[in-house]
Amino acid sequence: MASKAALMNSDDQPKKRQGLKVYDNALGSWNEFTHFLGDVRGEMRKVVTPSRAEVKSTTTVVIIAVFIFGLFFFIVDSIFSYGLDRLLKQLGGLQQ
Secondary structure, three states: OOOHHHHHOOOOOOOOOHHHHHHHHHHHHHHHHHHHHHHHHHHHHOOOOOOHHHHHHHHHHHHHHHHHHHHHHHHHHHHHHHHHHHHHHHHOOOOO
């Protein structure tokens, strides 16, 4: 009795045509694509649209945070600018 590996490698099996290989690849790609679309649909069902009140509150928080950070960076920039001006005046780099 022949082993399974010998049967799989035997030359008695008919050869697949090249056209079938292309068809199998296209069919496999199509199945992967439809599976992907099914996954996308499942994930989109989990998406929740925020209410108008939630959008207003988060927008308010973002605007306030932007102004606070802007003020912070303005103050830090002014301090560094003042310090650099003082340093350059001490070293004789600024002529006024």
